[in-house]
Amino acid sequence: MRIDVLTIFPEYLAPLELSLAGKAREKGLIDVRVHDLRQWAHDKHRTVDDTPYGGGAGMVMKPEPWGEAFDELGIEGATVVFTTPSGQPFTQAVARDLASRERIVFACGRYEGIDQRVLDEAATRAEVREISLGDYVLNGGEVAALAITEAVVRLVPGFMGNAESLVEESHEDGLLEYPVYTKPAAWRGHDVPPVLLSGDHGAIAAWRREQAVRRTAQRRPDLVHPSVPLEGVEIRPVQ
Numbered sequence: 001m002r003i004d005v006l007t008i009f010p011e012y013l014a015p016l017e018l019s020l021a022g023k024a025r026e027k028g029l030i031d032v033r034v035h036d037l038r039q040w041a042h043d044k045h046r047t048v049d050d051t052p053y054g055g056g057a058g059m060v061m062k063p064e065p066w067g068e069a070f071d072e073l074g075i076e077g078a079t080v081v082f083t084t085p086s087g088q089p090f091t092q093a094v095a096r097d098l099a100s101r102e103r104i105v106f107a108c109g110r111y112e113g114i115d116q117r118v119l120d121e122a123a124t125r126a127e128v129r130e131i132s133l134g135d136y137v138l139n140g141g142e143v144a145a146l147a148i149t150e151a152v153v154r155l156v157p158g159f160m161g162n163a164e165s166l167v168e169e170s171h172e173d174g175l176l177e178y179p180v181y182t183k184p185a186a187w188r189g190h191d192v193p194p195v196l197l198s199g200d201h202g203a204i205a206a207w208r209r210e211q212a213v214r215r216t217a218q219r220r221p222d223l224v225h226p227s228v229p230l231e232g233v234e235i236r237p238v239q
């Protein structure tokens with residue numbers, strides 16, 4: 001998978017060299033390239049923003065540098081992801097979908113956003129997705145691009161050593177993960193639930209499932225499908 005990131009703060013993407021994405025890079029599974037959008041701004045101050053037509057607060061990112069960047073990188077056939085608080089919420093399902101792409105180009109907006117014609121132009125040449133990291137406003141799309149990259153890259157076939165841990169983790173089966181324990185069996189007066197020491201794999205699987213359903217119902221009732229039995233699970237109101 002090839003990933004290009006267009007940003008006016010390329011240093012923000014330095015963590016891509018580390019940990020998960022760094023490992024995927026070393027294995028040759030992903031090729032990440034970070035580009036400074038200002039290289040496609042040609043005035044003395046390398047201006048990338050201007051005042052909004054129609055008035056209002058803040059600045060809007062100008063279309064020309066984006067257009068030139070798209071031309072030089074060649075976005076044809078890619079999925080161009082605009083990270084924006086007005087996009088589709090990012091979920092594990094979206095991550096799985098993006099993990100099937102050959103090429104992703106992240107367009108990280110700043111200020112009040114990017115001139116709409118940049119998205120319209122990209123849509124004539126590539127698949128365009130607008131994705132939000134969550135219902136809050138960041139200073140720009142860089143942190144969202146980092147988070148999305150990390151969630152996507154670990155799903156690229158060949159990346160995770162242990163495929164089982166992918167299947168069992170939070171959100172992959174639509175539930176939050178059950179609590180986990182390791183040695184010692186007793187620690188500061190807290191004991192590991194006895195069923196986990198029983199060696200009874202059926203009982204352990206049933207306990208874990210029940211814990212996952214209980215946790216999900218309590219913390220994220222919006223994720224629980226009506227078909228899941230919830231006897232004995234107290235559902236607290238969402239604050």
Ligand code: ADE
Nearest residue numbers: 083084132133138140144
């Ligand atoms: N840019 C600013 N806020 C954002 C958010 N919540 N998600 C994605 N990009 C953003």
